[in-house]
Amino acid sequence: MRHVKTPAAAILLGSAIFALAEKPNVLLICVDDLKPALGCYGDTIAKTPQIDRLALRSTLFGRAYCNQAVCAPSRNALITGLRPDTLGIYDLETNFRKVAPDAVTMPQVFMKAGYRTQALGKILHTGHGNSEDAASWSMEPWKPKAPQFALPESTSTMKEGKNGARGAATESAEVADDFYADGKIADEAIARLKAAAGKPDEAFFLAVGFMKPHLPFVAPKKYWDLYERGEMPLAEFREVPKDAPPYALQFGGELRQYSDVPDVTVLPDDYQRLLIHGYYAATSYVDAQIGRVIDALDASGLSGNTIIVLWGDHGWHLGDHGMWCKHTNYEQAARIPLMIAKAGAKQGEGKRSDAFVETVDLFPTLCAMAGLAPAAGIDGTDIFAALSDPSAGTMDHAIHVYPRGGRLGRAIRTGNYRMVEWKVPGADPETAEYELYDCLRDPLEKENIAAKNPEMLLGMKEILARYPEAKPQFRAKGGKPATRQKPKQDRGAMFDSRDANKDGRLTMGEFLSRQPDGDDARPRFQKFDRDGDGFLSREEFVKP
Numbered sequence: 001m002r003h004v005k006t007p008a009a010a011i012l013l014g015s016a017i018f019a020l021a022e023k024p025n026v027l028l029i030c031v032d033d034l035k036p037a038l039g040c041y042g043d044t045i046a047k048t049p050q051i052d053r054l055a056l057r058s059t060l061f062g063r064a065y066c067n068q069a070v071c072a073p074s075r076n077a078l079i080t081g082l083r084p085d086t087l088g089i090y091d092l093e094t095n096f097r098k099v100a101p102d103a104v105t106m107p108q109v110f111m112k113a114g115y116r117t118q119a120l121g122k123i124l125h126t127g128h129g130n131s132e133d134a135a136s137w138s139m140e141p142w143k144p145k146a147p148q149f150a151l152p153e154s155t156s157t158m159k160e161g162k163n164g165a166r167g168a169a170t171e172s173a174e175v176a177d178d179f180y181a182d183g184k185i186a187d188e189a190i191a192r193l194k195a196a197a198g199k200p201d202e203a204f205f206l207a208v209g210f211m212k213p214h215l216p217f218v219a220p221k222k223y224w225d226l227y228e229r230g231e232m233p234l235a236e237f238r239e240v241p242k243d244a245p246p247y248a249l250q251f252g253g254e255l256r257q258y259s260d261v262p263d264v265t266v267l268p269d270d271y272q273r274l275l276i277h278g279y280y281a282a283t284s285y286v287d288a289q290i291g292r293v294i295d296a297l298d299a300s301g302l303s304g305n306t307i308i309v310l311w312g313d314h315g316w317h318l319g320d321h322g323m324w325c326k327h328t329n330y331e332q333a334a335r336i337p338l339m340i341a342k343a344g345a346k347q348g349e350g351k352r353s354d355a356f357v358e359t360v361d362l363f364p365t366l367c368a369m370a371g372l373a374p375a376a377g378i379d380g381t382d383i384f385a386a387l388s389d390p391s392a393g394t395m396d397h398a399i400h401v402y403p404r405g406g407r408l409g410r411a412i413r414t415g416n417y418r419m420v421e422w423k424v425p426g427a428d429p430e431t432a433e434y435e436l437y438d439c440l441r442d443p444l445e446k447e448n449i450a451a452k453n454p455e456m457l458l459g460m461k462e463i464l465a466r467y468p469e470a471k472p473q474f475r476a477k478g479g480k481p482a483t484r485q486k487p488k489q490d491r492g493a494m495f496d497s498r499d500a501n502k503d504g505r506l507t508m509g510e511f512l513s514r515q516p517d518g519d520d521a522r523p524r525f526q527k528f529d530r531d532g533d534g535f536l537s538r539e540e541f542v543k544p
Contacts, residue, residue: 024343024370025306028207029290032122032214034312036337037283047226047284050291057345059387064338064357065398069314069326072125079105081363081378088471090403092128099474104375106363107136110205113372121185121209144184150175159259169258170278171218180218182210186289190296197300212286217278219285226284232276235319242447245422245433246523247404251512252324265508272319307369308341329402329411329420330445342387353386356395397463408470412463416440419460425472491542506536
């Protein structure tokens, strides 16, 4: 358990207040791939007036972290209150019910207390073989029917990948907000709030899951026009951290599935600016939709008795460390926006808390705010006290994880440092490799100083030792494919098919573009590159 500095009296007082209050509604707003690139978090580029306005009536958490920087495990943590390393689920495919069939989810607790629980858009991760959780919702979850692209040129060239064909990574089109999915999700949320206003005696738990700024970065042109591309700053530090193990990094395999992404190791500056522009445009687009929903809540007359939560499922790399997408334990992938507005909170009553918060903490906190008992055995910690007193309830750290190539990176983030332990779950601790970053002196995480600071590393290891050993990735009985003899590989033909520009050598991008294990293949490139020049010659590839 993490150390909590919350006075017991404060918790009891808070519980008593809510016990006397009318049963509060919950509006839970989930946003896919949203990092704290928001005005209210100090981002001077972002145009996010609606979320900034929500922050003025909320407690904004400046040290909030996801439990794993990828969709399904992060959302499992939100709904179940269990960390990925507790469940043993780190992938997109495994439904949490396969591991914990009797788990009582956060919406189930509210439903059993008489709430009408509803899910719109993306709440749990579906697809890749995963599915929604019917037991959590009073009615079937609602999904929008909307095209991904508006312009023919966005799909004129498609790229086949392991997850199907993908078009362009960005799109700016002269369309209305409700052409794309998020506009339709906002429309449906507004309709549900109007319906709820007609049933004031029926409490609701309404989860609204927006899909942007997740790739592809598509948004109506008016949101692109809020920014000047030439003024979009590139990442300040775009190098691999010194002395970082190769499996700590990723190559942006998700991004490179899109058809117009240049097949090069380092993306050109102008293309990087396009992506950054697209991310901010998509963020402004979803910001506008969130504003419409909040306005509808206020207009309905229900806001005086409705808790509002805005939560991002994980962060996103925008070229820092030379990386794109999420899928790491670094700050840019792990830190998330989180704000909670108490029922009836007014503009100008907002606060900022530097309490360490994890996604799993939302489950017990929302239950406490509603006067409900959370499910037994969950990992989260009630942070209610920080809503009234931002200096209260301060945790001394957060924990998050990310797997790579059979290893699991378990990260401890304190106020000053981030440590990551890399090893196979259950393996001897002597086999572990470590990262340690000084987050005060080196906030961009430029150098792994684990080898230089054995005393500090030991202290961070002691924090990690408070937690149980992580479970390995769950595998269903009989789930492993039957063993079969692999066909003999023609590595010469494989080289020729990957050598896109026919220059007789492979870049990292060319090497990874067709690897079934994506970024996990990166260490193989470095192993094959015997002369260390950053390219694979035909001989190096054919005879590794």
